[in-house]
Amino acid sequence: MEEETSERLKTLQLIEEYIAKKNKEDIPVNSMGAEAIAGMTQNASNKPFYTFLGTFLSPQTHDEKTFEAVKTLHTTFGELTPEIINHTSLETLQKCIKMVGFAKTKSKRLKECCKIFIEKYDGKVPSTFDELCALPGVGTKIASLILAIAFDCHVAIPVDTHVFTISNRLEWADATTPESTRIQLEEWLPKDKWSTFNKVLVSFGQCCCTKKSPKCSECPLQQARRCPYYLHTLQK
Structure with a gap:
């Protein structure tokens, strides 16, 4: 297992x-991910809420559209807080975030989350994994991203579509769901790599190892013959 982990880390280094x-x-x-969205506010104490918005609205949505949605809210209402979202009508909220996937459902759950922040957490975003996972519409990926970006706390590896696709292409995991992929990754990936792993693979997935048409001709892993997906699938 140590030798296998060593080889995987060499592949990760190439990426x-x-x-x-x-x-x-x-x-x-x-330029448009959750960290960039957190940069919309100059109020350091409010960055966790902007991070929450950026991650909460992101499922089934490209970064560009998520950024646009939060920017629209920010432009419409100014400095965003749970209180402002809580007092905004569902109709208005849905119009502001209409560009994200499942906007209607996310609008409803976003208001529910903001009400919980106000009633239970003094208007703040909770800072523990279990508290975040208990929120409506928040799963392991969103919770772990919020903790990583807003609180520099790395308790789990966030697995989105890029991490899921690339990890399974490289045979770092053999899984059918993001959650099982996360569990398998955490079994071998050194914890000091958890803080950067998601962003590295998301970046790689956005500019090279795309889901539908991977750019294998420019991929360093193909050139180094370190990509099982290319060797066993595309090269045939």
């Missing part, structure tokens, strides 16, 4: 080196 050579602004997760 990290590839990403480091790219213009960061050309990768959506850097």
Whole structure:
């Protein structure tokens, strides 16, 4: 297992080196991801709420659309708080975030979350994994991303579509769901890599190892013959 982990970490290093050579602004997760959304507010104490908005609205939605949705809210209402969202009508909220996937459902659950923040957490975003996972519409991925970005706390590996696809293509996991992928990744990935792993793989998935048409010709893993997906599937 140690040898296998060592080889996997060498592959991860190749991905990290590839990403480091790219213009960061050309990768959506850097310019329009949850960290960029948190940068919309100048109030440090309110960054966790902007992080929450950026992650909560992101499922089934490209970073560009999530960023646009939060920007629309920010432009419409100014500095965003749970109180402002809680007092906004569902109809207005849905119009503001209409560009994200499942906007109607997310509007309803977003208001429910904000009400909980007000009633239970003094208007703040909770800072523990269990508290976040107990919120409506929040699962392991969203909770772990909020903790990582807003509180620099890394208790789980966030697995989105990019992490899921790439991890299984590289045979770092053999799973059919994001949650089982997370569990398998956490069994071998050193914990000091957890803080950067999601962003590295999301970046790689956005600029090279895309889900539908991966750019294998420019991929360092294909060139180093370190991609099982290419060797066993695409090369045939």
